[in-house]
Amino acid sequence: MSIAVAPAVVLERSVPMAGAVELVLSHPPSAVAVGPGQFFQLAVSAPHTILRRPYSAAWSDPAGGRIGFIFNVVGTGSAWLAARDEGDELDLLGPLGRGFDLEGQRPAICVAGGLGVAVFPGVVQALIARGRNVIVLQGARTAAQLLPASRFPGADVHVATDDGSAGHRGSVVDLFSNLGEGQSGGIDILTCGPTPMLTALIDVAHRQAIPLSDIQVALETPMGCGIGTCLGCAAPRAAGGYFLTCQDGPCVRADRIEWELMTDGFHG
Amino acid sequence: MASMAERPDLKVDLGRGLHLRSPVIVASGTFGYGFDAPQVDRAALGAIVSKGTTLRPHEGNAPIRIAETPSGMLNAIGLQNPGVDHVAHVYAPQWATWDLPVIVNVAGDSVDEYVAVARRLNGVPGVAGLELNISCPNVQSGLQFGVDPVLAAEVTHAVRAVTELPLIVKLTPNVTDIVAVARAVEDAGADAVSAINTYVGMAIDVRRRRPIISRGSGGLSGAAIKPLALHAVWQLAAEVHIPVVGVGGIMTPGDALEFLLAGATAVQLGTVNYVRPQAAAEIHDGIAAYMVQHGLTDMRALPIRSVSVLTHV
Structure with a gap:
């Protein structure tokens, strides 16, 4: 698995539920195998912010070239992300961390x-x-x-x-x-x-x-x-x-x- | 074929044989022990400074350890590290195979501890130098060495006596007169100083009515402190005779150039490593491009000490 900084283009922006935003991005080519539960660090350019924002991928479809993030606005960084629109480019670092272990057959x-x-x-x-x-x-x-x-x-x-x-x-x-x-x-x-x-x-x-x-x-x-x-x-x-x-x-x-x-x- | 002017020499000399191929160093606590962050282009780096290392392992502070503040971040990690034996046994042999020098940042809460750590690392293959952390604001007694010229000199002198390694002393900005501390550690045998460590700061969660950082205060880093760090370097470069390594809020090639023009021999990147892993390469290349643009072939030509400024207003 390769972890890299990669650009991603906003393909869709929607409101999946009240108070939340879903951004569908072009799938970073380096992130072909995003494990469910893994996360990305999204760079934000809001004034006076400095750190990236960590978000779990809501879903990932490498074959279709799309990845989704669902989040709510809690501060200036997430507000900046929520204001991105189709065609805007974002800077993703990931996939990072350990996802869920889905092995087994139990319910x-x-x-x-x-x-x-x-x-x-x-x-x-x-x-x-x-x-x-x-x-x-x-x-x-x-x-x-x-x-x-x-x-x-x-x-x-x-x-x-x-x-x-x-x-x-x-x-x-x-x-x-x-x-x-x-x-x-x-x-x-x-x-x-x-x-x-x-x-x-x-x-x-x-x-x-x-x-x-x-x-x-x-x-x-x-x-x-x-x-x-x-x-x-x-x-x-x-x-x-x-x-x-x-x-x-x-x-x-x-x-x-x-x-x-x-x-x-x-x-x- | 490229002329010398097109391929400027970025080598720098931090003293006692510590020659770096690049003036770009990654700062202590922002690069672990060099085994993480594969995104960073090692070829751009002159050296790595390790996480602060103590005699015994430390688990670090209880969360919450970090908070973002305007154009900066607070941290109170609490010197979480595996202890010097682990560093000497496990990490150093791997560093010895690299073509990139690793400087071990040494921390302690007594002169004896600093000396014990330095002694343990002396002569260990893979350890290229020591950076004495006399300024960590997160462990109560750590602050005391760096704020007092006499104590700072005492610990520097004691470490100097037990190591042949290049010795850099990292200064705290949380003092009235940073030049006095720098002069004292220079006289006590430091080969270089790095300036500056973080400023003590805090942030309060107004909804929960308590400090965000569990310890109350933390060290402020990032772009917010750059002008303060730059001024410290400007003062120090005029007053000490050993190399000054500039550190504090460097995010861009332009930031790094400001420190080099102010008289820093090299620069350390800290918080930017968390945000833009490609920054080290961009800053290296930006310095090289500036040298070409200004017809400079040697890093020693960068400082602008001769420029006259009003020193008293």
Whole structure:
């Protein structure tokens, strides 16, 4: 796999759900094998910014020459990216990090909270292509902030909203808790979302005796370089010390994380 | 066939036999131990400065370790490193096979620790020099050496006594008189100084009502500090007799040229390595092009010390 700085042209810009932007870019030629869950560092030219912005590829279609990124506007960098239009050129560094481990034949449950859903279209597609049964559990504040179920063809999609405007009223972790009862063992769980959601999910796993090694988490931490040199993206390791989200992750098994330390100091 | 003017000589001499093929160096903490960042064109580099290395391994600070600020970034990594034995046993033998010198950045929280690290690295094949980090703002006692000329001289002198390697002392800008510290380490046996390390700064998350960096403060780097670093280099180049390595916010060939014109013998690239891995090659080529454009054949012709400026306003 080759990691390179490569230009990519914006082919399409759309709003896949309320508050989010999806940019479809020309696929960087160096990135023929983007693993689901891997990320790119996107250069931004917004005034007074300096660092690249890390984004997981939402999906990747090297044969079709296209790659998609879904994100929301949280600051000047993402606002600049969201303002790109068809024909604009972006500078991508990647693919970086470790994606999800999709080996095996067990059923898979993808648990997505908020913008954490952005990583899953490609993940679900890859799981389905491997002939696996896939359940997608997606949570958002309102129905408008859900990525449509049509983005997960072949999967069994269930949703939860804080305001009850679609699906279960409450947390996506409630959905998981209900579904998980009686299923302990024999499932692979892939998750991405705010830290409070992740820690709630881990609590459920403990209660239902689901081994944490069956859970893979796509972590989001503040990130500098993305290539292991700045040591800025440290996350607490269960064995003590820290691992680097950019190199050891972003997708890591939940038993490798010190969850007590994840509750403090991390962006939700 | 290219004439000399078209192929300027970019070699520089940092003293005690440390000759570099290029004035472009990657700064400590921004290039690991040289094994990552395959995107960077090694041919453009004169040297690599390693991550700050201590006697024993350090796990580093708890997250959050970095934050972006206007045109800059704060970091408080906490000297995460595998310790000098690992560096000497595992990394140095690989460096010995490279055609690119690796300078080990040495950190510690006592004179004894600096001396022990320097002693361990002396004579180790693959280690081309030492850069003494007396200015790391992230470990409390680290600051003290660099802010006091007497302490700075003491640690420099002690390390000088146990190593034959070229010795660069990296100065902190968090002082009232950086020239006084530079003179003191020159007198204590430093072969060169690098200026500057990061400025202490902070950022606060107003929504969560707490500092973004878990330690509260961090070291500020990036374009935001370039004019400050440049002024430090300008002052130092006029006042010390050893080479000054300019570092702080260099992002472009033009930035690097400013430092070289100000009197720096070489430059270090830091934060830009995170953003634009191709910057080292662009800066190398930009310096070469400038030399050609101005009919210069030797890096020593670049400084503009003779230009008169109003030094007091």
